Structure formats: C-alpha cells, structure tokens
Amino acid sequence: MTPSEKSKRDSSELTDDLRATVFTDSVGIQTKGPTFVSSITKNEPIVNRRELWAYYMYYNGDNGVGPLGFSMTLFQSLAFAAGFDPVKGPGSSCSAADASGQCVLPWAGGTKSVSSIVLISNGVSFAVMTLIFTTIGSAADYGTFGRWLLLVITCICWASQFAEMSLTTPSRWPLAMALYMIGFITYGATLVFYAALFPRLARNTLRSRTLREKFEAGDISREEYEVEESLEKNRISNISTTHSNIGYIATLCLNLSVLLPLANNPKVNNYTLVLTNAYWVVTGIWWFLFQQPRPGPPLPKGEHYITIGWKQIWAASKQYKQLPYTFVYLFAFFLLADGLNTTGTLVSICQNEKFSFSFLQNTYLGLAQAITSTMSTLGFWYFQRYFKIRTKRMFIVTNVVTVLIPLWGMIGIWTGKFGFHNVWEFWAYNVVFGLFQAPYYAFSQTMMAELTPPGFENMFFGLFGLSNRASSMIGPNVIQAIIDRSGNNWMGFPFLFALCFSASLVIWIFVDVEKGRKDATAWADGVRKTADLSVDAQ
Known part of the structure; x- marks a missing residue:
C-alpha cells in the first residue's frame, strides 16, 4: 500500500488516536473538546471587488521596504x-582609511562583530x-480573533517604524536594535x-x-476541477505578490x-522611514474596513486563546501519517526558508558595507529588484x-536560483574577483532575485494552500509561518558563530548552500502535490464527519 493510499484510508476511517481527540464543528458544536476546528461555514460571503482590492492594497503597503530593509x-x-576596529583597539574608527575591515562592539563582557550582532x-x-505562531497562530481560527490579531500586530509594526525617527546618534544603536x-x-x-x-478568500x-x-x-x-481551482488560487496569489512589488516600486x-533633495540632512534616513511607513x-x-466577516466557531468552554494553539499544533503534528506530503513539505520548507532568509540577510550585510549604508544606493538597488519582481x-x-x-x-x-545564490557567495571565499565583492554583483543579485525569488514566494504560498486541509487554514498556515519565518532562528545563529570565529562574512555561504540544496531536493523528489491535496481534503472531511457523528450520537 502506498503512503498516499494508506493516508486516504486513515483519513476516511480515522485512527483510534484521532477519534480519541476532541473536535469542534464549523458552528462551534463541541464533542469532547477543542483539538481541531474547521473555520468553513456554509454561508461564507462571496468575495466582492472592494474586499479583494483591499486585500491586495494591504500587501501593496506591507512590502518590507521599512521593517525589512531600511530599518536593518x-x-x-x-x-x-559606534563600533571600533579590534586591531587598533577602543576609540578607533571602523571607517578609517587604514581600518582593518573588522568592526566590533562591546557585548556580554567582551566584544562581537557588528555583522554577528545583526x-x-x-x-x-x-x-x-x-x-x-505556536501560541496564538491556531487560535486565529476561532471567532473573530484572527481579524483583530492582524490589526493589533500591524499597529505595533507601524508604531515601531514611526519611533525610529528618534534614532539620530550612534550611541542609540541598542535602541535601534530593539526597534x-x-x-x-x-x-x-x-x-x-x-x-x-488567502485560502479562505480563494475558495470564496x-x-x-x-x-x-x-x-x-x-x-x-x-x-x-482541481486544475482550474489551482489556477484560481495562483491567480490571487500572483496578483497579490504583484501588488506587493508594485508597492515596493511606489x-x-x-x-x-x-x-534626493535632503541628501545632506543628517536626519534624511529617519524622514525616509517615516514616509515609507505612512505609505x-x-x-x-482599508483591509480592516472592507474585510467581510467570516468568523470561526466560538472558543470552546474551558479553553484559552493562549493555550489552545499549542494543543492544536500538537494534535496536528500527530497527523503526519494521514498528511504525509503536507508534513514533508513543511519540513523541507523549514530548511529552505531558513537558508533563503539567512542568505538574504548575509548578502544585505555585505551590500550595506559595500555601499556604506547608503539609503539612496539601497533605494536604487531596491528599484531594480522591484521592477524585475513585478515583471x-x-x-x-x-x-x-x-x-x-x-x-x-x-x-x-525558482528553487534552482535559490540554490545558486549562496553557491555564488561561496566563490568569494577564495577570490576577490567574484562572489559579492563588486558593485556590479549586487546589481546582478537584485535583478536575479527579482526575476526568480518573487515568484518563489507566490508559488510556495500556493503549494501550502493546496496541501492545507480546507477549513484549517490558520492552524496549518501557522505551521507554514513557523517554517517560513521562525525556522530562520537557526541559520542566523549558526552563521554569526562562523563569522565571529573566522572574521569573514563569506564563510557563512557554504552552510547556506548545503541547506538550500538539500531542502530543494526533498521538495523536488518527495512532495506530490496532487496526492497531498486529496489527502488534505479527505482528512478535513473525516474530521467534520466524525464531529457530526458524535453530535448525532448525543
């Protein structure tokens, strides 16, 4: 019996372990407790043009120029x-003409390089x-919690960006780090x-x-049906990604x-961040004004928003036998996202040093990436x-290019002629990144949507978020240790190449999206049928 056939059998008949868990149906009827919850209701409103455009426009502004680019x-x-050259000792300048190229700051009773601190x-x-993601990600499936959660987190991000107006002197670098x-x-x-x-909008x-x-x-x-539905998901995913790129350009x-007009003003970078955030x-x-209500069931009695997420994630993680391709993808994407995100950070560190932390030069490079991303x-x-x-x-x-970027950086270990040592290479990197990595984000999201059980989007996208973002707590810590020990930024690229290459191989060989979609649908149907049978028995 193939893994997929076994998965479908287990999904339709549900194992004793799954039956022992607690289910809540789409209207909030509790059977034995709240382990799984389907957010699908029979009368979800059809997405109208105003709501869809509000969804696109949110991503248009949430393009990362401020919190991901300029803030760093x-x-x-x-x-x-604020740092000093370790070769010359405290009081020296890292930017002096005869500087060694290293720059450190006091850190935990000793010193640490600026790159490592970043x-x-x-x-x-x-x-x-x-x-x-693990604590409150799944809780977003209940009631209107997810709607308010996005609003609160967005407002906190906006406030932190506006607060960076206060970062005007080197001595405030700890505050800059915190913000x-x-x-x-x-x-x-x-x-x-x-x-x-996204999946909830796409199906409506x-x-x-x-x-x-x-x-x-x-x-x-x-x-x-599956081909056309997949194309509809890709349509929304690609249009939203395009809007993010258009917002990036704008x-x-x-x-x-x-x-340009305030180039000599010492606070020009701060003004730029405020303007970016205001956009x-x-x-x-508008998303918070025009989003139509599609609430999930109420939080079951005796449960709490802080703890139910952990219970659902633990329960979901035990379903790997019923959803093999979903979990293989989550594991592989965990590694791939770690490699790609850390590669982007390391290249940005090299780029910032090459262009002397110029917001203007980074703007030009960002435009090259944004225009090619949109195209x-x-x-x-x-x-x-x-x-x-x-x-x-x-x-x-897109995965092929993901692997080639850290491979190119590896060249810089052995020669100064190539491998992110030259201005033209950073221009080429931003163009290539735009051409292939923007579609990467769109297709990775659609892949997850197709492997997600319908009605369980927040729970599984919480796991996806864990893979996509939180996974990268590993890469930066490994790379900073390598850089801190070697004093060479480029020594981090071999580890990142191995990470991206191995993760890509797993996705290419072991993830069957078509079978995974059928497994996910069967699993979701099984959960809802079991909940209905339990309610009928009562």
Whole structure:
C-alpha cells in the first residue's frame, strides 16, 4: 500500500488516536473538546471587488521596504559608527582609511562583530516569531480573533517604524536594535496571518464557487476541477505578490522625493522611514474596513486563546501519517526558508558595507529588484496559465536560483574577483532575485494552500509561518558563530548552500502535490464527519 493510499484510508476511517481527540464543528458544536476546528461555514460571503482590492492594497503597503530593509540598514549603520576596529583597539574608527575591515562592539563582557550582532538580532526575532505562531497562530481560527490579531500586530509594526525617527546618534544603536527587532517580528507576523487569509478568500471567489458547484453537479471531472481551482488560487496569489512589488516600486520612488533633495540632512534616513511607513498606513487600513466577516466557531468552554494553539499544533503534528506530503513539505520548507532568509540577510550585510549604508544606493538597488519582481511575477503567472503548468514545476524553477545564490557567495571565499565583492554583483543579485525569488514566494504560498486541509487554514498556515519565518532562528545563529570565529562574512555561504540544496531536493523528489491535496481534503472531511457523528450520537 502506498503512503498516499494508506493516508486516504486513515483519513476516511480515522485512527483510534484521532477519534480519541476532541473536535469542534464549523458552528462551534463541541464533542469532547477543542483539538481541531474547521473555520468553513456554509454561508461564507462571496468575495466582492472592494474586499479583494483591499486585500491586495494591504500587501501593496506591507512590502518590507521599512521593517525589512531600511530599518536593518539604519541599525547596522549606527552600530558600525559606534563600533571600533579590534586591531587598533577602543576609540578607533571602523571607517578609517587604514581600518582593518573588522568592526566590533562591546557585548556580554567582551566584544562581537557588528555583522554577528545583526545576525543575532535576526535569530532572536525569529525565535520570538516561533513563540507567536505556536501560541496564538491556531487560535486565529476561532471567532473573530484572527481579524483583530492582524490589526493589533500591524499597529505595533507601524508604531515601531514611526519611533525610529528618534534614532539620530550612534550611541542609540541598542535602541535601534530593539526597534528593528520589534518591527521585524511584527512584520513577519503580518505576512503569516495575512497569508492565512488567502485560502479562505480563494475558495470564496465567484469563480471558485462556480467551479465547485459544477463539480458537485457532475458537470466537470475532479481532475479538471482541481486544475482550474489551482489556477484560481495562483491567480490571487500572483496578483497579490504583484501588488506587493508594485508597492515596493511606489515606496522607493516616493522615498527619492526625500532622499534626493535632503541628501545632506543628517536626519534624511529617519524622514525616509517615516514616509515609507505612512505609505503602508494609507494603503493597509482599508483591509480592516472592507474585510467581510467570516468568523470561526466560538472558543470552546474551558479553553484559552493562549493555550489552545499549542494543543492544536500538537494534535496536528500527530497527523503526519494521514498528511504525509503536507508534513514533508513543511519540513523541507523549514530548511529552505531558513537558508533563503539567512542568505538574504548575509548578502544585505555585505551590500550595506559595500555601499556604506547608503539609503539612496539601497533605494536604487531596491528599484531594480522591484521592477524585475513585478515583471517576473506576472510573466510566470501568464506562462503557467497559458500552458496550465502545475504549481510544483513552477516552484522548482525558482528553487534552482535559490540554490545558486549562496553557491555564488561561496566563490568569494577564495577570490576577490567574484562572489559579492563588486558593485556590479549586487546589481546582478537584485535583478536575479527579482526575476526568480518573487515568484518563489507566490508559488510556495500556493503549494501550502493546496496541501492545507480546507477549513484549517490558520492552524496549518501557522505551521507554514513557523517554517517560513521562525525556522530562520537557526541559520542566523549558526552563521554569526562562523563569522565571529573566522572574521569573514563569506564563510557563512557554504552552510547556506548545503541547506538550500538539500531542502530543494526533498521538495523536488518527495512532495506530490496532487496526492497531498486529496489527502488534505479527505482528512478535513473525516474530521467534520466524525464531529457530526458524535453530535448525532448525543
């Protein structure tokens, strides 16, 4: 018996262990307690144009220019200015003409390189994200908690970005580190809880509803239904990613209105961050106004929002036998996301040092990445739609480049001619990243949506968020130890190459999306049927 056949048998008949767990149905009827919850209700409103555009516009503003890009550059810049050259000792300047190229700061009774401190802040941030996703991620399936959770986290991120107006002197680098971490953590959380909305919206578009009605009426085959439904998910995912890239371009162009005329103003970077954040506020607020209510069931009696997430994740993790492809993908993506995210951080550290922490130069580089990202996202989507190519095949193409980026960085260990040592290489990196990694994010999200049991989006996207963001608490800590010991940023690339390559192989060889989708649907149906039978028995 194949793993998929066994999974379908276990999903339809549910094991004794699964029957012993507690289920809550879509209208909040409790049987033995709240282990699994389906957020699907029979009368979910159809997505209208205003709601869909509000969804797109939120991502248009939540493009990462501020919390992911400029905040890190400002933090690293202040830390570099406050640091000293370890070869010459305290009081020396890291930017002096005869500097050794190393830069350290006092840290825990000793010293640590600025690059290592930046990586530590990332690692700690990802650890906090882990706590957030595991503690309250699944709780978002209950009532309107998920709706308010995204609003609160978004407001905290906005506040941290506006607070960076106070970062004006090198001595405030610890505050810069704290604000960067708060912004980075909440930004990462907004991406995960925003992504968890995606499957719910995708299944309630007019086209998705029509396809489902045709399939249930027997007008179209299951294979045709699955292909067309997958294309509808990819349509929304790619359009939302395109909007993020358009917002990225718009934000960077808007920043030039400050960076160019105020180039000699010492607070120009702070003004730029405020303007960047204001753009997100203007574009993002509409989602909270126009989102239609699709609440889950009420929190069962005796349960708490802080603890129920852990219970659901523990229960979900025991379903790997029923959902083998879903969990193989989550494990592989855990490693892949760690490798890619840490690679991006390490390249950014090298880039910031190469361009002397210039917001203006980073804006130009960001524009190159944003323009190519927009073109490639639309290009990949049209290519996929025209030839009706499966999501996994498109994802594999992007994975190849994911592996090649740290491989190129490895070259820089043995030569200064190539391997992120030259200005042109950072331009090439941003163009290549835009061409292939923007579609990577869209297809990885669609892959997860197709492997997620319908009605359990927040629970499984919480695990996906754990893989996508929180996994990266490993990479930065390993890399910072390597850099701190070797004094060479480029020594971190071999580990990242091995991480990305091994994770990609697992996805390419061991994840069957079509079988995984059937397993997920069967599992969700089994949970709901068991809950209904238990209610009838009462």
